[in-house]
Amino acid sequence: MLTKKGKYGLKAMVHLASAEYGQPVPVLEIAERQQIPKKFLDGILCELRNAGFVHSKMGKGGGYLLARPAREIMIGDIVRTIDGPLAPVPCASKTRYRRCDDCIDENICAVRRVMQRAQQALSDVLDNCSLERMRSLAGMDGHWTV
Structure with a gap:
């Protein structure tokens, strides 16, 4: 079964995929639009960053963005990263x-x-x-x- 963490991770990734490619999206925007607790989302995005799915940009205009085009990221890989086998x-x-x-x-x-x-x-x-x-x-x- 997909955990809440896995579901939130997928929702965040879909949100990032809907943004203009290469344009960082603030964590607060993702959290509010997808109704994900920000603190929980911070940890999920950190895992996804460590796994190479997203990049983060600090400072003004910062946020998260996909590390590669959405067509190259498979859902199975995201789920395994967050929830395991x-x-x-x-x-x-x-x-x-x-x-x-x-x-x-x-x-x-x-x-x-x-x-x-x-x-x-x-x-x-x-x-x-x-x-x-x-x-x-x-x-x-x-x-x-x-």
């Missing part, structure tokens, strides 16, 4: 696999097989949807409602 159980994860403690034989585990299919379906959608495409689904103003 897409797989519902660790043994179905491609990036952070971990064997389940209670599994007798994961090669025949029905739960694992179904969860691997679920993870693959989710990956297929999120890894093939760019931030630009997501923004176009939100409409021209960049306001995204879930």
